[in-house]
Amino acid sequence: MAESDHVVYVLECADGSFYTGYTTDLERRIVEHDAGEGAKYTRGRTPVALRYHERYESRSAAMSREYEIKQLSRGQKERLVEAD
Template sequence: MDGRHVVYVLECTDGSLYTGYTTDLERRVAEHNAGEGAKYTRGRTPVEVRYHERYETRSAAMSREYEIKQLTRAQKERLVGL
C-alpha cells in the first residue's frame, strides 16, 4: 500500500477541527497556514495536523473523509486523541 491518498484532521488556532483530503500532506498544511487552503481555515491559522490516515485509492480516502465529517465534535475528539 503506497498510501498516497491522505485524509487529515487539522486543529485550527480557534480550537475547531477541519477535515480534508490531499495527496501531499506537508504541502497542503503549508497551503492552509499560508492562507491558500480551504476558505474555512483562512483566519484560523496556524493549523496543526492532529490525525491522518492513508489510502491506496482516492475513492476510499474521499469516502473516509465524508465519514469523518459526519462525526460529532466529541467523536472527532476521540478519533484524534484530544
C-alpha cells in the first residue's frame, strides 16, 4: 500500500445522522455504503454523503482516530465536518 492509504471518514446519512468508518479505498467504500452493502448502520439510511476524511500512514493511527471521532458528541462532529 502507498503512504496515506488508511482513511478515516465521516458520512452524513439521509436521515441526518453521522457514520464514522475506516477504509483503505474511500471511493469504493462510499459506493458500497450507497448500494446498501456497507455497514449495517448505513443500509437503511442511504444515500450517504462524504462530509469529512483524514488520511494516515498506518492502520493503527487511523483506527485510533476513528475511535476518537466515534466518541465525539453530535455537536462536536458537526463542528469537525464544518471545519473541513
